[in-house]
Amino acid sequence: MSAAQPHHPDRRRLLRAAVAVPAAGTVTASALAAGAAPARAAGASSRPGRFDAGSPRFALAVLPDTQYLFDADSADPEPLRATFEYLVHQREEANVAFMTHLGDITEHGTKDEIELAADTFGLLDGRVPYSVLAGNHDIASGDDQRGDSPYLDSFGPRRFRSAGTFGGASPDGYNSYHLLRAAGREWLVLALDWRVSDAGLRWAQGVLDAHPTVPAVLTTHDLVWAEDDGTAHLSDNGTRLWDGLVRGNDQIFLALGGHYWPPGRTVLTNDAGNDVHLHITNYQDRYYGGAGMIRLYHFDLVRNVIDVETFSPWFLSRDADDRTPLEAETVELTGPVDRFSLAVDFADRFRGFSPAVPPKPRPAAAVMPRGTVAYWRFDASGATMPAAGAPVPDGTVVRDLSGNGNDLTVGRVGAGDRQALTFSADHHPGQPAHASLRFDGGKNPDRGAILTTGPRAPLNSEKFLRGYTIETYIKLPEPFEGDHAWMGVFSWQGRNRDAGKTTGWSPLEPTCSLNVSSERFLQYVVYPERQDADPTSWSHALPVGRWTHVAVVNDGRRTVVYVDGSRIARNPTQRSTGIATLGKPFTLGATQFDERFGQGFYGWLGDTRIVDRALSPKHFLTPFD
Structure with a gap:
């Protein structure tokens, strides 16, 4: 969507320092930006890496509004293909658990646009689990009770039924939830339509009630908007979600939205007295419609932090000497709302709904090797x-x-x-x-x-x-x-x-x-x-x-x-x-x-x-x- 708020982003600083994709041997975003050979060029045929569900470190990939890449006869899916190829073939190094799209996949929501986007998303099928949700540009109008649409035909529940992380969808098909195992435990991703009905909110509450000990990330299209300095505020729809779902459910510790620009973030306190991080991620106003820009949220349960980096794999895959000035400027974003760390004591934050169960004593016979x-x-x-x-x-x-x-x-x-x-x-x-x-x-x-x-x-x-x-x-x-x-x-x-x-x-x-x-x-x-x-x-x-x-x-x-x-x-x-x-x-x-x-x-x-x-x-x- 075009920005609905009268805010314009400052030009972000050029990349100056290393951003670590947390795994030894990875060709990092910064290394690629500096001209290192990419780990895999788009279109190559190397095998995808494996995800380690037991590692205490994993990444959640977040992909915001891609609508300008699927805009009638000016569509260009190549940047998004490069993003998906990067996720597939860097999955092992970055330990990518899941990718979530924040809505506005396409510009007009036409059958042709949706089908081209669906074909592009097919690069992830069976290789990296993901979720999608409808933004206002993906559907004609109304809330999640709107009925059939080209979006629902291509991105509805049928698309995800064979995915191991797919938990289910609301009866209307526009809301879904996904269960993934990472860092030795379950995590829940709620992917909600850009306008959730009362019935949709009841369905989402039912999902949380059915998984009362699972920490949850809420994703939707319209959640918060930000000022030029990155300070974020709840939008009208975000206020409805906050009051109707988020604040009363301590499981939701992170909520992500797109729709507006510039990007920003804020922290609100829920009814349990705990922090909830709310972020807006959207780069459609940047060069080449954001060029398939992604965010990686690197969860580190050893250091108790979430490290965030934002970059375009499409530009990263090019030799530094061959990048145009705008490509070089957009290759990676390093401002305070695009590259940052969140301190999260996961055990303490989740204690209210998922208290840690201490291990039982082990008998002496079990710990006396030869x-x-x-x-x-x-x-x-x-x-x-x-x-x-x-x-x-x-x-x-x-x-x-x-x-x-x-x-x-x-x-x-x-x-x-x-x-x-x-x-x-x-x-x-x-x-x-x-x-x-x-x-x-x-x-x-x-x-x-x-x-x-x-x-x-x-x-x-x-x-x-x-x-x-x-x-x-x-x-x-x-x-x-x-x-x-x-x-x-x-x-x-x-x-x-x-x-x-x-x-x-x-x-x-x-x-x-x-x-x-x-x-x-x-x-x-x-x-x-x-x-x-x-x-x-x-x-x-x-x-x-x-x-x-x-x-x-x-x-x-x-x-x-x-x-x-x-x-x-x-x-x-x-x-x-x-x-x-x-x-x-x-x-x-x-x-x-x-x-x-x-x-x-x-x-x-x-x-x-x-x-x-x-x-x-x-x-x-x-x-x-």
Whole structure:
């Protein structure tokens, strides 16, 4: 539609910086704009990529008004063909879950225009799932009760019945809903006619009621209009949708419309007190009727953001030297309403209608792979513990659930303090056992707690010549108060000089220990059995108030430390074979120096496991892909 509001867009800035399609190996929009070879030229015959429904990162493609590309005898579908080919053949790299059109597919809604557009959309059929909806230029008049039309013949429910994401349509055929699986969960797209009747609103409410735990994106043609600075406001029809459907349904967190220009966005608060993002996306006023411009909404459930980029695949596919000035100006839009990020804490935003279900505890037998040397957990399967917050008495035995006899016994350091070790129900969300121990150690040698193996435990003398994996869970308090520099997490007791080692910071430190520095960096230092060396790994600063999974992995040649499944940077290249154990106890909660405990651990420790071989992250206690 031509702009119904007296607003005119500013000329957008030329592309200056990279826009990342979030996947390694992708030829990004910016790279193409700079002249890189396109990943696939339109019309080529390479196979489309696959979509990864389990990845926490995916993209929703949004295509606004394409009416000037289907305008009687001046129609040119080539830009849209390039857009669809891009989506098909970049689907794997950008992890495109779905594409939604915002209406005004054609200029006049004639049979010829509609059929040409329908033939062009056929490039997506069976390759990228999508939705469409009628704009005012696609139909003659009226609301969704208008009856038959060329639009309905080509873009009605019959077109989508074989699509795996198609959920259904309203009885009139002009409204539809689509269910897609992305980031390991279901998402709903509501595609509503540009003028939804009361019956259509009741149908849409019924769809939401039938899927009460599924987050929803509402798409329609006429929703908001924007001022020149991008500030968006509800249109009259948008107000009706807001009052009649959106504000009362917390599931709808994002609503998208076209129809007007310039583009813009706003955030409104629904009846549940949560944000709803409302955007207008329309580029028909730009050169070549928008040239098949698309938006990619990149959902990132790890970073809790939605990153948005806007570009024309048709222009991107051309060599930069061959672009005309207007093509170069329109190739990608980088203004604040075209390229931006939305901060969305997805778990928190969806909690009201779809609360996260915490994973159930996993039995010990399910997390003891071949080669498990020791496995300790602090729930009822591992020990008899007091009530949460109560002190864990000295002498309490935490069984080694591997059955190898490496039980741990609780003790206090120095005179001891009963509160130096308490039982806690707090735990890492991915931890097999739903329990932990809270250590309240400090530099005072009379305040601390330790858990140690017995004098005859096999672990005391285990050499691990073929490799090992040592895992634990750590949580540092927030606020992190006091001086806790070099507090020990775990260690083998004894002096490295007694193992014949001559390198390292001091001959009095133990042969293997995991510690936390004054900067909250992890330090893993080991004196290997086969080398006179002390290869040491250093992490980044650990967060406070949040659980962290730590894994030390040695393959018999060198050691790599992982934090939350990610390999840290500062891992030594020195050869490291085995651990120069001395037959002395393994300890949780502190590190010795000259066979004396000084700095007790301060924070929480969870499940701890030792395996006599290198494990990959997907086989850690919390699996990481």
